[in-house]
Amino acid sequence: MLEVFTLFLFNIIVYNIPLLYGTTGEIMIDKSGSLNLGVEGTMAIGAVAGYLAGAKCDSLFVACLVSFIASGLVGLLFSFLTVTLQANQNVTGLTITTFGVAFYYFIGNALSNSAGGWPQLSGTKLDAHSQPVHIPGLSDIPFIGKAIFSHSILVYVGILIAVLMWLYFKKTVPGLKLRAIGENPAAADSLGVNVAMYKYVHIIVGSGIMGLGGLYMGLNMGGTFEGSNCWINGYGWISIALVIFANWNPAKAILGTLIFGFFNTLRVQNAALAYTFPETLGWLTKIPSHFFSALPFIITLLVLITSSLSKKNKSGEPQAIGRNYYREDR
Amino acid sequence: MKKLISMLVTAALAVTSVLAFAGCSSAKGNEGGSSASDFKVGAIYINSQNDTSGYTYAHHHGITEAMKKVGLDPAKDLFIVDNVPEDDEKVKQAIDQLAGNGCNIIFGISFGYINAMEEKAKEYPDIIFSHATGYLSNDTNFNNYFGRIYQARYLAGIAAGYKSLATGNNNIGYVSAWGTEYAETCSGINGFALGVFSVNPDAKVSVYEISTWGDQELERQAAETLIDTYGCGVIAQHCDSAQPQIVANEKGVFGCGYNSDMTKEAPNAHLAAPIWNWDAYYATAMKAAMTNPATFMTEVGNYYEGLNAGLVDVSALSSNCEPQTKEAIELAKKMMISGEWDVFSGVKLSFSGDTGSVTVEKTNAPLVTNDGTEIVAAGGPSVDDGVIQGSMNYYVEGVTQVN
Secondary structure, X not given: XXXXXXXXXXXXXXXXXXXXXHHHHHHHHHHOOOOOOOHHHHHHHHHHHHHHHHHHHOOXXXXXXXXXXXXXXXXXXXXXXXXXOOOOHHXXXXXXXXXXXXXXXXXXHHHXXXXXXXXXXXXXXXXXXOOOOOOOOHHHOOOHHHHHOOOOHHHHHXXXXXXXXXXXXXXXHHHHHHHHHHHOHHHHHHOOOOHHHHHXXXXXXXXXXXXXXXXXXXHHOOOOOOOOOOOOOXXXXXXXXXXXXXXXXXXXHHHHXXXXXXXXXHHHHHHHHHHHOHHHHHHHHHOOHHHHHHHHHHHHHHHHHXXXXXXXXXXXXXXXXXXXXXXXXX | OHHHHHHHHHHHHHHHHHHHHHHHHOOOOOXXXXXXXXXXXXXXXXXXXXXXXXXXXXXXXXHHHHHXXXXXXXXXXXXXXXXXXXXXXXXXXXXXXXXXXXXXXXXXXXXXXXXXXXXXXXXXXXXXXXXXXXXXXXXXXXEEEEEOXXXXXXXXXXXXXXXXXXXXXXXXXXXXXXOOOOHHHHHHHHHHHHHHHHHOOOOEEEEEEOOOOOOHHHHHHHHHHHHHOOOOOEEEEEOOOOHHHHHHHHHOOEEEOOOOOHHHOOOOOEOOOEEEOOHHHHHHHHHXXXXXXXXXXXXXXOEEEOHHHOOEEEOOOOOOOOOOHHHHHHHHHHHHHHOOOOOOOOEEEEEEOOOOOOEEEEEEOOEEEOOOOEEEOOOOOOOOHHHHHOOOOOOEOOEEEOO
């Protein structure tokens, strides 16, 4: 009976953690005053590069490292274009999404066509490395042990990143300087903060974090490449919406991920709930399944509308976001 | 200066990504080379010709194989417009482009191309238009083609049925893109289920509808739900990726894939997959059109074949299959090829006996839906036309949709 709840909670986490990576990565970039719409593409590149390297070396660490570096390079490209060359951030971000997803298919198709091909890579030991970890004591707790304390190591890394980032913004000097740049780069500049350097570093690190989220998605699907369906599948875009939901706060991003994850899981599990508890939850079957499919996006839309209506909910938005900083204009 | 460089770099990046897609939208060209004949083939695809699995891949593979069979060179004689959405204007443009290339026959592989193809068939009376999965045609140059994949699904159902007997678990799951909305998915589910029941009459088939042709995460979660909540021991599927099989493999249950032999993705789980051999149709169509286009509609006409033409089949049985499976499948196949029996008739098959002595028994029994409506009376003829005419919009007895 309770298994269905365990599975529900378990799935909320296991299928939605990539959103947390995408969201925290984007928050870091946003905080530096840059808006990167290339989350989807950055995640796709991190996913494919990290998975291949990891499968080749049979190491989850290598997979994470390469994924971080590959996406970091995409971040470097974004920084070069928007910080050094002052290109339009929106256009550059969209280009990176187009480029990243195309890169994913390009590499994937090339590999699938080669001898042996992609299937040989999938189901390698890499998946074994990313299996749920067993935490002594905690994993054995009935009900929540399986739901919360039996996940792949990357789930905990994602949460850790969010918490550390929150501390970084709130409690450290570089974090304060970063926020200053996002609010008013000219003022930060006049105080001697190296605006360009800060932007570069945080865009690269933020992109690297997104890449890990992409890698997680690839691992989640056993690395099976399929010619018309990208692993990332729109999660990059949802991440951008979650940034607004979280009010640019990495700790709130954890909450946002779980709330979105709840509705995302409900769309798959509503029938299972109704089946297990016909008397109390049987009414769920009366609602058309297409409504549940739309629900996560309806919620996203509602969140965007309410947060746009209220000033307070946007208090975390960096004032200079999306605008390039011309030192000469100061 | 900075602005100039930045524009250049952005442009370069944009061009690169466009190039990455370019392979998808370009028509593969005849560079004036002289082929054995002047016959040219046109094809309109819904996805990329570079796909390595799935629907478009299966058709592209079929067309190129068929061309080699009839002595055409796909590199020279095949023109493709791919990534064409189901939008009349886009399809018409694609047809104009292929007509301009001098194609003698144009294949459109997606259902939604139907109206554009019908209209353009009137405009280009000298070109033969051939449309997959549709229901329109004319008397001179426009036909439709589809296959009896439900026959192959019935065979896969036999493999699943034996597995359920061996494991003692009567719950069988089916991850389906759509349910009763499309006769294509619905007939596949029914065909599979009847195959299961021919071996294990006590089995129950639970269908999980994901409401999209392909979404790896949903396919995965649907399979997990079927296994964890509904206790299914075999997972069949009608969706794009191999995720349901991979999940079955992870969870130590069994499965039947679709479209390709998914044993490589799920070595410990996969039993057998219903597969298409589209080249069987494409070779027939090309040969007829090359010989005499005027008689195409009488020679080929609307094409709806199955195991008999080799258009559909099951993949090689994996070592996960129960030993009786092969014999039972051979028996059922023989009856369908000879035309002696078909799946959606008022006669049901039951298999029994051990390896080496598997026998099949025919009994008259009505085909009944899961809400008790009788579709075919006991002993009545098969309603397989319902599959192409779209009137099959019910599940047979023993099938339930869980969501």
